[in-house]
Amino acid sequence: MTRRLPPVSATDKVAGPADAPVTLIEYGDYECPYCGEAYPVLKAVQEAMGARLRFVFRNFPLTEMHAHALRAAQFTEAAAASGVFWAAHDMLYEHQDALDVASLTSYAAQLGIERRVLQAAFQGRYDAIIQQDFVGGARAGVNGTPCLFINGVRYDGPRDRQSLIEVLDRAAATAEIDVPA
């Protein structure tokens, strides 16, 4: 059930080179504790993989389950519009216990996100992008958060650093063989 994963596009939040042999896409929710657990692991994996990995984060806010998930996602869209997405992403996962509007507003100030940009985000300016992530993910088989896709295929295996690096290494090796020089 991994068909139709939306291809990486201009609205995606991307870290790493476009021509990396492996693309790891995470569907995540900023308030989800399991995403919080995965955050430092994925950081370490990115570091270990270096330029061989392109990491993409997509929103999958479980808004009924998590009261702050939508606001947090809106905040990161405001950050993306201000060129500081990854700093915002990291800040939220490092402060999952403080995702209320006051905290988000304070983080925005720290990151230099203009107040009007944040307000517009809170008023729904980027909700279509968030919804596009959510629906695209659901149709591609996202069944909870975090949900990982490696080169377009859902990964249901263990999410510890070593396991992930091994599977990404294998995906990189396969991709590098497949791609003509």
Add this chain to the structure above:
Amino acid sequence: MTDPHDASTHALLQPGQAAPDFTLPATPDQRLSLSDLRGAPVILAFYPADWSPVCGDQMGLYNEMLPEFHRSGAQLVGISTDGVWCHAAFAEARKLHFPLLADFEPKGEVARRYGAYRAQDGVAERALFVIDAEGVIRWSYLSPLGLNPGADGILDALDALVPTPKPPVSNAPASDTLASNIHGAQA
């Protein structure tokens, strides 16, 4: 191949078969019949138990997917062998906006009729059915018990139903779930 009509084989009911009607408690004082929902597609989601302890919880995910399901005019119903009070507490805790039916007494009878009962564990399987407006099963799926099947199969099955006239976009799902959900804010 087992005969899906032979209940003793516990084979999952298949597309093309009529969905067996049933009446089950939805709350301590209300009952819901499948036939009440005739006229619009129905998603039946059998699942083993309330209180799955993860954010990847299947009913929680479907709760978030309600606006997408409603876009196809479909109603979602969850069914497990948990009792009504258990369902009530679970639905309240997870803010679920769709009915959970208690297949509690006789235990698992409806799940058995759909070939979705796991006798060795005394719980419903993780089994999905999409039933069309005329009450015919159009898609069914048996998931490994430990694996949340997600919503993609349901969405595909709903897409494949003969299109019924869709409500105008502006007044699409008139559900209270939308008030707090991002899907309402796409104007």
